[in-house]
Amino acid sequence: MTFAAATAAYTAWLVNTLTNAVAQEHAAAYQARLATAATMPVTVVRHRCPHCGRSRAKEAAAKAHVARCWQNPAVRACKTCGHFEPYVPARGCWGDPYCNCPEVPEGCAVGAWPDGVPFPVIDCPSWEATS
Structure with missing residues (x-):
């Protein structure tokens, strides 16, 4: 070397x-x-919707959400209406996987939403309280 x-x-x-x-x-x-x-503990204030449980950091954003929340009965939305038909997944008849039973999308039993308005509707004129 x-x-x-x-x-x-x-x-x-x-x-x-x-x-x-x-x-x-x-x-x-x-x-x-x-x-x-x-570490230093920090207290965080969140504002929660009393109807669906979603929370926001800003109070104004939380209030805006509550005013349009589909689960708020005061909004008169489809999801709190007596005419609301929930989504039903296709599971097959009697456990038969080859049945081809269609899935049932969310909808309205009386078809109350106006043309061109996406589902679910807010402030529906045909809204009825669930019994």
């Missing part, structure tokens, strides 16, 4: 050893800080 090759090998070994030592020192310092780190 020549002097230049031996010097290069020693330099590579020394750099690797020092790099590992610095990495171990950083890891030990991090572990020491982690063991003594103190």
Whole structure:
């Protein structure tokens, strides 16, 4: 081995050893800080819809949601109406997987929503309280 090759090998070994030592020192310092780190509890105020349970950080956004929430009876939406027909998934007749029974989408028993208005409807004129 020549002097230049031996010097290069020693330099590579020394750099690797020092790099590992610095990495171990950083890891030990991090572990020491982690063991003594103190957290500060924070109280967060959220505003929750009393009908569906969704929450918002801003009160104005929560009030806007409650005013249009489909589960709020005061909104007179399809989901709180006596005419509401819930979604029924296709399960097959009597457990037969080859039955081809169609799934039933959400809908209105009296077809009260106006043309061009997407389902569910808010402030429906045909809305009736569930019994």
